[in-house]
Amino acid sequence: MEALGWYVVVLLTINRFREASTTTTTTTTTTSSVAVEAMFVFGDSLSDPGNNNALLTIAKGNFLPQGIDFPGGVTGRFCNGLIGPDHLGNMLGLGLIPAFQNPNTKGSNILKGVNYASSAAGILNDSLAILGERWTFDQQIEQFATKTLPDLRSQALRSKHGNKELTLDVFLANSLFYSNIGSNDFIDYAVATYKYPDASAYIDLTMIQHRRQLKDLYQLGGRKFLVFGLAPLGCLPIAILLFNKHAPTDCSDKLNQIILRWNAKFVELIQQLNHELHGAYFLYFDVYSEFLRVTNDPSRYGFKQVRNACCGAGLLNSEYMCLTPTAPVCANRSEYVFWDSFHATEAMYRILARQAFDGTLQATFPRNVQQFFQPM
Template sequence: MKRVSRMPLLQQLLLLAAAGLASAEPQVPCYFVFGDSLVDNGNNNDIPSMARANYPPYGIDFPGGATGRFSNGLTTVDAISRLLGFNDYIPPYATATDEKLLTGVNFASAAAGIRDETGQQLGERISFSEQLQNYQAAVQRLVSTLGDEGTAANRLSQCIFTVGMGSNDYLNNYFMPAFYSTSRQYTPEQYADVLINQFSQQLRTLYNYGARKVAVMGVGPVGCSPNELAQHSRNGATCIERINSAVRMFNRRLVLLINQFNDLPGAQFTYINIYGIFESILRAPRANGMAVTNTGCCGVGRNNGQVTCLPFQTPCANRDEYAFWDAFHPTEAANILVGERAYSAATLFDVQPVDLRTLAQL
């Protein structure tokens, strides 16, 4: 099916700007990514997991086709990497060579969470704790490549790190009582505290292994995802407040945690308000070139449990007008908008305290 291209002018300008930046030296020597399916670019491809996207129609608009990205094209971190000036997209750790480690790798894994058990009903995944173990191994490889720990530490201190965890700890843990007991063990406030306490220890490990310029992505309004709307919304359009309310509790605590980390020597941590950025897109979709916000381009029926695109399913033709690609994950068009505002804040509420463009210069 021929694609109908209706890319908004803002996105066209962003891609042109990224192309111009790509011809120059990157603004930082390397970019490391941690996260879940929102930014996984292939680490789950060869593990026994139902959380995989290495088949069409995923990647229908990506130059490499179906690479494992849960999108029709670019993810948010792909957009960010281009804006940071990298010529190539950051590769998955699963296939990265020592040479690729010099410019950064992507450790993200679909279904992963802050908690180790999160997402286990979907099979194997690389939890954040395991992603950090992989990063520690990568640091040792960098030390061997560069010759000594001091040189490696100096390089890592200049790199950008983005961390986006927590969505699955809600959707594939707390709000899935048939598989997990956390909602019976903790109130939403208590659960947010438990998550933040563990996340704090994990981020400290990242800091202890050389990360200094760290952007932590808050959890988005996952109660507005097509899957949750299909299952729980009376009209198929009103977001699920009990889910979004719990997420906001986590995000508020995360902002405080980021402020605490900035008291550490050399630390330059920042919070990216993914919730606010994506909510603004959903509130004013047409202003952002979107027309459909309550269903995925691959479609999710009100009474079915479809979560990801079916293999070789025919997606919508006007996917640039959709906020969601499948039942959970944004389209390339939405990812570009989010990536642009993370890189260069459009409002004072997008980041705290600085955007990625400023973080790169610090």
């Protein structure tokens, strides 16, 4: 029944989805005291700044009301405003990281980093292939290796902190590699359980692939990594609608239990990589716990709606999803955790980014992104 529900979502998405590209002047507090050179972003629609706009895909959001709170208008991000990498880039003093597929993302424009994230991308190359073209995580890594690195090598690299000359290796070692991916693999798992009938085997399959991908980024020069666990997907408005319609104030525990199992395996993997890869540090962000911390005490963070989507209509504003320019939109967007049936609002992304930047992510050093790059 759950697999059928997800399949319905994908079919609805195929008939009505859209997406785009992005720039904005929306502000987040900027921090300039951290010695970071650049940020390279890998992921899916949670991080996509518009890389899918020119692709033959329904996984793109280049239409209103997406980007309704961007002064520049529609961008391609699945959000009313800034998404996670935007907030974190501002906090690091880098500003918005340019989309890889933007024709202007070359030369000196890549010196603060590049965002390769692509909506519908997964750890596995065939995840959500039904939606059309997208840049898989492997393809994003290939873009970094074959296009960005040669471009960086052709330039005279100078530190943003002291203006001294840098080798490419030092430049990359002082950059943040941001990876937030995996949600689409488990959407695909729920849709096509006939392909992967055993959850444990599927978790292991994604973990083997992800280990290789993160090691590839290390081999290409990455040393400081911020890697995200999976959020409680069972708390998405669409998941509650499909799996818990009889109790719409509750998350789908069955789906969340699978996510918890994946996160536990991922923590083990991160610990192994930190032990095995000389000079590298992988900082794990437990988004699952952070999400529940906010939604279990919403008034503390200014939220009034933790189950309903802001954009859409019907039960949880998710029976008629935010997939057309005429979709109804709430007026008080800062009071909602969810922008649409799948994605967070700018307000929620800001909270998560702030936690990643200067919160306590884990007990061992470093505890947050800021501590990665503070001058010694």
